[in-house]
Amino acid sequence: MIVPLAEDVAQAYSLRPVTSRELLEAGLKELYESAGRKLPPELTKRLDGATDPAAFLSVVVDARVSLGKVDELTVPRAFVVAAKGFTRATDAFCGLSLRGNTSPMSSDAEFGLGFELDGATGEAWLTYVLGTQMANQAVIPSPASFPWHVTRVIPGSPASRAGMRVGDVVTHVGEQVVDAKSHNSLFRLLAAPTVSPMAQFGQIERPTTATSFRVKREGAAVAEFKLLRDGYTPESIFGVTRRENGLWDFLIDREAKIGYVRVGVVEPPAGGAFEEAVTGLIQGGAAGLVLDLRWCPGGYINPAVSITDVLLPPGKVIVNIQTRKPEQFSGQPVYVSKFGGGTDVFYKLPLVVLVNHETTGGGEMIAAALQDHGRGLIVGQRTFGKANVMNVVAVSLADGSPTGLGFRVSTGFTLRPNGKNRHRFADSKPGDPWGVKPNRGFEMPTTPDLSARLRAEAEQFAARPAGSRNAVPYDDPLEDPQRLMAVRYLKELIRAADKKSSGEKK
Structure with missing residues (x-):
């Protein structure tokens, strides 16, 4: 199994050239080190001399025999560990997952029940899935x-x-x-x-x-x-309070008519749900919007484009895609806004975007596009810096039957609309261009403990069912000082816009 996977990953990986031999050496090193040993030099030399899959397989078999019996390294566990080692030759974002799962925060073993x-x-669940096969x-x-x-x-x-x-x-x-x-x-x-x-x-x-x-x-x-188990669509767009009918109320300040939308995993339903939320706010006379991208783990390109599209005028570049192997990328090289919310009210709505160090991937893509086009104020902390595009290589058993697993492979990068890099590489320095920085003067430092607590409370709040009388800390706006500050900044933006509008009318 590991040899065919190495061949497929070597062919699909696009950030730099990588060979099956490099991947297998990395996998065997991971395997040996997990057992507290070093890969014997003679096995490395044999990998150097291998020229075809059969020769590679012979080295892998002998490596496993040489390692001997290790109680924790069952056959499925050994495969998962070796595949994990492929990241040594690729990048840290590659790795095994459930097939089709390219979003790092999508669920693992949720039993179809949530x-x-x-x-x-993680690895324990993947080992179990493979082991049952x-x-x-x-x-x-x-x-x-x-x-x-x-x-x-x-x-x-x-x-x-x-x-x-x-x-x-x-x-x-x-x-x-x-x-x-x-x-x-x-x-x-x-x-x-x-x-x-x-x-x-x-x-x-x-x-x-x-x-x-x-x-x-x-x-x-x-x-x-x-x-x-009747099938369900995970929610990824959240508001301020959940109504009795299960729908969200997105107004955070009724007097000032300020809306608030938090984005979770950027999966296909998110684009439509976000458009619906913003449309409802505008129809209700909203004066501004706080878009909360804190803890957004990213997801897929298309829904991220759809979310951004609602807030930009038509014809604006949302994201550029860069890849060494364009033939392996099924999307577009450049995504341009088309919808613009339908009217200029959408892309003129005063906007504050909250980000933090856990804003990742698709969340960063949204923030970067809005920032590059001067669309709103970016507030918070510098984002994570993940911009690689992922694809999935299927993992099969030796007889060719499916396992339900895949291997996520980096196939390219997303660039900001201005063409600049957004990805934090292993050797990136703080002064290098990566991630999305808040607008100058609008940094909001926080402690790791506070950020972790707010995230846990926000997730607990989002999962609470309609009609529940169970209070959670996130019900109290004072529990989230960053969100309160974002509302304050937005009120200042609205007042400045109103003052400018009044001056122009005179």
């Missing part, structure tokens, strides 16, 4: 830590709508107790990771039936839920 368990993410019907150890602690609830999911919370401890699945004896088989029942041969993106087949859960909460409270 909640994640402690331990069942190899073990066929055998029950293998669950990656979830026992007891089952809920670590994430996805907004808009069945779990979110039912009121499941981060911190809940799942004690029952149906009438079955989750205990030391049953948790492996119950996890297998929930995950049901049998990948359909017809699946194009490695979707996981699960029965579309309701499953009941019982959870224990802090203070010994018990809650029960019945969750239905």
Whole structure:
């Protein structure tokens, strides 16, 4: 498996030339180091002399035999570790994922229900998915830590709508107790990771039936839920309060008529949802908008373009794409605004954009386009600096059957509308051009602890179901001083614009 993957990645990776030999050496080094050993020099020499897949495979087999038995390095785990090593020869953003998942914050093991368990993410989850393919019907150890602690609830999911919370401890699945004896088989029942041969993106087949859960909460409270796997679209556009009907209210200051929209993962539904939110605000007479891109983990180019398009006049460059292999990129080399919200009200609406060091990828793309076109005020902290375009190479078993996994590969970069770099490379310095900096004089430093607390509170707030009377800290505007400051800056912009307009009329 690892040799064909190395060949596919070498062909697809576009930031610089890389060979199968380099990838395999990097993978074997990772494998050996995970076992506390160094890759023997003779194996490196044999890789140098290998000229075809069969020769590479012979080296890989001998390397694994030479390593000997290591309890933690099962066959699927060894593959995941070796594939992780490919990042040594490519870049830190490449790596294994569920097939089709090019967004780093998209869910891992959410069971089609919208909640994640402690331990069942990242490499542990990928190893489990691959292991179940190899073990066929055998029950293998669950990656979830026992007891089952809920670590994430996805907004808009069945779990979110039912009121499941981060911190809940799942004690029952149906009438079955989750205990030391049953948790492996119950996890297998929930995950049901049998990948359909017809699946194009490695979707996981699960029965579309309701499953009941019982959870224990802090203070010994018990809650029960019945969750239905009926398919759902995760929310990625959030407002100020959630109405009883589940829709968001986007007004943060009713007296001043100021709107507020926070963007989460930039996935396909986000563009339409953002346009709908801004349209509703404008129809309601909004005087300005705070666009919150803090903690936005990025996502996909098209929805990021759609979001930006709403706030720019037609004919403005949103993003440039740079790649060494244009034939491997299915999108456009340049994306230009077309919609402009439909009327000039959209692209003349006073705007403040909140960013921080966790604003990544697509979120940075939006902020950079708005900044380059003088569209609003960028406030906060310098962004993360991720601008590489990703594609996914499928991972198959030795017999060619699908695994449900893919390998994310960097195929190019997005550049700012002005053509400047936005990506932070491994050797980038603070003075180099990367990320998006706030407008001069509008930096808002914060401590890592405060940023982490605000992010956790914002996510808890977003996942709270409609009609809930459960108060969370984020309900209090004073809990988020950065957002309050953004509203203050926006009021100043509006007053300045009104004063200018009055002067022009005289």
